[in-house]
Amino acid sequence: MSTTLVYLDARSLSAEGPGKAERELLTIAAGRSAGSVVVAVSAPVEDDVAASLGRFGATTVLVPASDVSAQLAAGPAAFAAAAAAESGADLVLLTNAGDSKEVAARLGIKLGAGVVTDVVAVDGGDFTKSVLAGAYTTRVRAKTAVAIATVKANSVEPAAPGDGTAEVRRIEAPEAGPTATVERTEAKPASGRPELADARVVVSGGRGVEGDFGPVEQLADALGAAVGASRAATDAGWIEHSYQVGQTGKTVSPQLYIAVGISGAVQHKAGMQTAQTIVAVNSDPDAPIFEIADLGIVGDLTEILPQAAEEIKRRKA
Amino acid sequence: MSDAPAQLKVLVLVKYVPDAQFDRHLTGESPRLDRSDSILSELDEYAVEAALQLIEAHGGAKAGHEVTVLTMGPAAASNAVKKSLQMGATRGVHLNDDALAGSDAAATSLALAEAIRHEGGFDLVFTGMSSTDGETSLVPSQLAERLGLPQVTLVSEVSLDGGDIVARRDGDTETQYVRAPLPALVSVTDQFEEPRYPNFKGIIGAKKKKTTPLSLAELGLGADQVGAAGSWTEVASSEARPARTAGTVITDQGDAGVKLADFLADRKLL
Ligand SMILES: Cc1cc2nc3c(=O)[nH]c(=O)nc-3n(C[C@H](O)[C@H](O)[C@H](O)COP(=O)(O)OP(=O)(O)OC[C@H]3O[C@@H](n4cnc5c(N)ncnc54)[C@H](O)[C@@H]3O)c2cc1C
Ligand SMILES: Nc1ncnc2c1ncn2[C@@H]1O[C@H](COP(=O)(O)O)[C@@H](O)[C@H]1O
Numbered sequence: 001m002s003t004t005l006v007y008l009d010a011r012s013l014s015a016e017g018p019g020k021a022e023r024e025l026l027t028i029a030a031g032r033s034a035g036s037v038v039v040a041v042s043a044p045v046e047d048d049v050a051a052s053l054g055r056f057g058a059t060t061v062l063v064p065a066s067d068v069s070a071q072l073a074a075g076p077a078a079f080a081a082a083a084a085a086e087s088g089a090d091l092v093l094l095t096n097a098g099d100s101k102e103v104a105a106r107l108g109i110k111l112g113a114g115v116v117t118d119v120v121a122v123d124g125g126d127f128t129k130s131v132l133a134g135a136y137t138t139r140v141r142a143k144t145a146v147a148i149a150t151v152k153a154n155s156v157e158p159a160a161p162g163d164g165t166a167e168v169r170r171i172e173a174p175e176a177g178p179t180a181t182v183e184r185t186e187a188k189p190a191s192g193r194p195e196l197a198d199a200r201v202v203v204s205g206g207r208g209v210e211g212d213f214g215p216v217e218q219l220a221d222a223l224g225a226a227v228g229a230s231r232a233a234t235d236a237g238w239i240e241h242s243y244q245v246g247q248t249g250k251t252v253s254p255q256l257y258i259a260v261g262i263s264g265a266v267q268h269k270a271g272m273q274t275a276q277t278i279v280a281v282n283s284d285p286d287a288p289i290f291e292i293a294d295l296g297i298v299g300d301l302t303e304i305l306p307q308a309a310e311e312i313k314r315r316k317a
Numbered sequence: 318m319s320d321a322p323a324q325l326k327v328l329v330l331v332k333y334v335p336d337a338q339f340d341r342h343l344t345g346e347s348p349r350l351d352r353s354d355s356i357l358s359e360l361d362e363y364a365v366e367a368a369l370q371l372i373e374a375h376g377g378a379k380a381g382h383e384v385t386v387l388t389m390g391p392a393a394a395s396n397a398v399k400k401s402l403q404m405g406a407t408r409g410v411h412l413n414d415d416a417l418a419g420s421d422a423a424a425t426s427l428a429l430a431e432a433i434r435h436e437g438g439f440d441l442v443f444t445g446m447s448s449t450d451g452e453t454s455l456v457p458s459q460l461a462e463r464l465g466l467p468q469v470t471l472v473s474e475v476s477l478d479g480g481d482i483v484a485r486r487d488g489d490t491e492t493q494y495v496r497a498p499l500p501a502l503v504s505v506t507d508q509f510e511e512p513r514y515p516n517f518k519g520i521i522g523a524k525k526k527k528t529t530p531l532s533l534a535e536l537g538l539g540a541d542q543v544g545a546a547g548s549w550t551e552v553a554s555s556e557a558r559p560a561r562t563a564g565t566v567i568t569d570q571g572d573a574g575v576k577l578a579d580f581l582a583d584r585k586l587l
Contacts, residue, residue, distance in 0.1 A: 072468055072495065073458050098454070098471060098488075105458035108423060114549030115422065117453045126553065132341045132450070138348065138555040143548070178467040180497035183483075187491050201586070223587075241508060242489045247337075248360070248446065248507045256586045266337050273561060277584060279577065285566070292561040295580045299569025307574025315578060315587060 003036060004029040005089035006058070007080045007107075009099060010043035010069050017052040020198045021095045023158035025151060026057040028122050029093060030159065036060070040083035042076050043067035045168065054166035057159060061168045062086060071179040073099070077106035079173035084111055084146065086171050093122075096150045097197075104148050114142030118251075119149045121156075133247065133270035153198035154253055188240065194226040196243060201256045204228035204245055204272070208261015208282065208301055211238050215305035216260055222309040222316075228252065228272075230262045246271035260301050264289030281305070321477050322499065324381040327368045328439040330429060330460075331361040331386050331401050333394035334450040341450070347545065348555040349419060350450055357397040361445035362404070362512035367475055367505040368443045369405045369513075374476065383407045385436065389417060389428055395528060402523035403515030409528035410436060416533055419545030422451070426459035428543050431536040433464065440499045441482065446471055446506045457504040467497040473508035 006029050012019045018026070029037045039058040043066075050061050062083045068075035080103060084092055092107065094100040101117055108115040121128035126139045127149050142148070196202065203225045205216035213227070220227045228245040229238070245252055247267040257275035262268060264280070264287055272278070273292055280293035281301050290296040297304060333355050335341045342351040365386065372382035386401040388394045389412040398409035412432045420428065433442060442464070447454040461468035469475070472484035472495075482501050486493040487508065515523070533540065541547055567576060581587045 072470065072497075073461070074467065077462070101454055102458040102468070102470060105422070105455040106462040108455070108549070109426070109459050109462040112549070115453075115455055116550055117455065130558065131452070131555075132343070132350075133337065135341060135558055136343050136348075136555045137558055138343075139553045140550055141553050142550050177465050178498060178501075180467040180469045180495045180501070182493045182495050184494040185491045188489070190490075223581075241487055247449070247452075256581070256584075270337075277586065278561070279580070281573075281577075285568070290566055291563050293566070294564035295577070296564065296566035297569060297573045297577060298566065299573050303571075304569055304573045304577065307572075308577040309574075311575050311578040312581070312587060315582065 002033055002091065003038060003087055003089045004033040005084055005087045005092045006037065006039045007083070007092060007094045007100070007103060008039055008041050010041050010045065010067065013041065013045065013049050013053070015046070015048035015052055017056055017161065020158060021097070021153040023056050024153065024156050025093045025095065027156050027159045028151065030057045032091065032122070038062065038083070038087040038089065039166070040080055042069040042079065044170070050166055050168045054164045055161040057162070057164060058166040059164065061166045062171050063168060064173050065170060068173070068176070070182045071176055073102040073106050074176040074179040076103045077110060078176040080107045081110040082171050082173040090146055092146065092148045094148070094150045096152045101150050104150050108148050111146050112144055113146040113148050114144045115148045116140045116142065117150045119151045119155070122149060122151070130274060133266065134273045152251070152253070188242065191227065193220060194224070196226045196228055196245070196250050196252060199226035199252070200254050201225035202228045202245070202252055202254045203258045203260065204230065204262060205233055205260050206230035206262030207232035207236070209233065209238065211236070213239055215302055218309040219258065219305045222312040230268050259289050260305065262289055263287050264292065320480050321375070322440050322480070325372055325375060325383070325441070326439045327372060327382070327384045327441045327443060328433060328436070329364050329368045329384060329386045329401065329406065329443040330445070331365065331388050331397045332358045332445070332448050333388060333390045333397040334358045334448060337449055343555045347419070348552050352391065355393060357400045358445055358449050360447060360449055360507060363507055363509045364443040364445045364505045365401050365404050365406060366512040367503070367509050370510070371475065371477065378407060385410060387412065387429070387432060387436070389425065389432070398528050399523060400515065402526045403519045404513055405519060408526055410531055411528055412531040414533040416540035416544045419548065420543050421548035421550045422453050422455035422459055423549040424543045424547040426456050426463055427547070428533070428536070428538060429456070430460055430463040431538055432531055435531065435536055442466065442502045444502070444504045446504050457502060461502040464502070466500055466502045468502045469495055469497050470504040471506050472503060473506050475503055475505070
């Protein structure tokens, strides 16, 4: 019987339940290892958090003696390795967030396990991922006894909560070795909109918005969408860098992606061309973004977006 | 906290990658990347820039500080080293061996870790945030693990404070200010300052700079430990994704917002 270990960053959990990407991992693990889903969390958990993990499918929750979340990858990896040994897992699943990938990387060396990132489907020992900015779909395997996969958000439909409960167990983790420490943090204001990485609809603005994200936000709110941006817009300081979509920003695969005032550079397309439906609004009929858009609209975004937002609100009302 | 080393030795890892401006292809039965039309990874230029700025802030090469660039790749990868030397790096190291072809992150990090040990004595190892071909971002953390170094990854600002490295990391929900003792591994994002272009003086000066060739045998590694044979993952199959095609393009006649709503309603996206 194969055992799957799910490693979760404690910061992604709450009494209401884990985040969407985390619930997807629990769903994959439950499908693969019927009856036993072991979860390793990077910090001791409150009872209500453990209870919510149980409802979403965890049967065992392994925690360290103290919070290791902030010991940049080294601490979490040392703990995750102890959890992998304790559970006897042959597959370890993590989210595809930057911090998780780093834990996966170090864990791979500790366990002598092959690591596959950016996974969109787990099928037995085969992991599906797209490479070269979406140009190819590949099936990758680990040749090692244990496999590690970091899974992108929106890969599976997360299961609804049930009435399961999880047993919490504390385990000893070995010394992490020299680690960097976080001295100070500055919180970023929350937008109140859906998370870019796992949103079903994304409206992104580029240089064409000329400093004013108002029309983009208006359309996004009418659609209940997340807001994204091109690097030109984030570099200009019109919007925070964490909203950037593309090679060096977020890779998104929503049902609908609306690119507004974005020309369609390769680096931008790398982050959005696996969207199911693409709409582009651009005043330049020769903009490359139109080559990949299901609907292209040539025109001025400051006129088109407010009209679309009003019309959508009217129809939804 | 200890003092900064009198002479800083910084290593930067640079990769020679297919230019993303052109179509990139996987070829062969166990799919490999076609590596013609390659360049120094744009993302590694940020690591070179950060390393150069760091030593410049402490008196630069004149003060005895050094920036060594290391690449692992075929003969043509020496172009990545050359460009880095033109930007201002002090010397180059090129690990080249046929047996390295097809290395995954685990095999790459093994070979690079041994090359770094062989060269020895670095206070800091800088890398890019991700390669633009493999795009896994695994190598920096795997190197840190293999070398027993603290990792300060995905930084947009970095400086020395006494004998420690301090850096800014921008995450989704917070900005972190982090500190690590030397030696340490640092990966640099494209939020760092724009990399410099090699100027005339840099191009002339690079001709006199040395690049040391390295082979697997010199590192004490066998051919079965690296390359496709030594990798812990394998690509079983690959399929070109059908290229996206252009759909309908309309020109706004004053009603494009309504037409957009119609389109979304038709596709059941409202
Ligand atoms: C190493 C590296 C990494 C990169 N990573 C990324 C990345 O992750 N993400 C990313 O996006 N980019 C990235 N880039 C940058 C990328 O190459 C482009 O420069 C960038 O995507 C351009 O952004 P843009 O389309 O908003 O701007 P532009 O290319 O300037 O396009 C603006 C568009 O707005 C249109 N427009 C202007 N006014 C209006 C109007 N009133 N109404 C409608 N349309 C209008 C114009 O016709 C034009 O097509 C990267 C570059 C490098 C070198
Ligand atoms: N073959 C290589 N030679 C030198 N540096 C490399 C090589 N492969 C990866 N790196 C470094 O590791 C970083 C991350 O690469 P990756 O893990 O492949 O995304 C790159 O930006 C480089 O700095």
